[in-house]
Amino acid sequence: MYESLDEFKLVCSSHRFRCPSCNEISHEPxxxxxxxxxxxxxxxxxLQGCLGKGHRFAIKDTFLANPKVHEIFMPVELEH
Structure with a gap:
């Protein structure tokens, strides 16, 4: 859970994400x-989402109005 969209953007600042299917670097999440x-x-x-290899998150600022958990490809910064 991230406090705000800005906090989430700091984590993904390199705009590099690992594709769960081919394991190559994507510049799109x-x-x-x-x-x-x-x-x-x-x-x-x-249909199969990120095959259990993605990054699931919610933004606290918007969670009460829009309770949604998002899933994107794993940001390279968070892989290890």
Whole structure:
């Protein structure tokens, strides 16, 4: 749970995310934009989500008005 959207953006400041399907680096948190061949096209919002390898979070500022847990590809900063 992050206090605000700004706090979340600090964690993902490099804009590098690990695709759960091809394990390449994507610059998009919700879909694979890697240059891997063949093209991956994996989406975090698809049927299988992030295969248990993603980052699930909520923003405290907006949680009461919109109680939603988001899932994105794992930010590289949080992998270890």
């Amino acid at each position: 919700f879909f694979c934009s890697s240059e891997a061949k063949p093209k991956c096209n994996w989406k975090a919002y698809g």
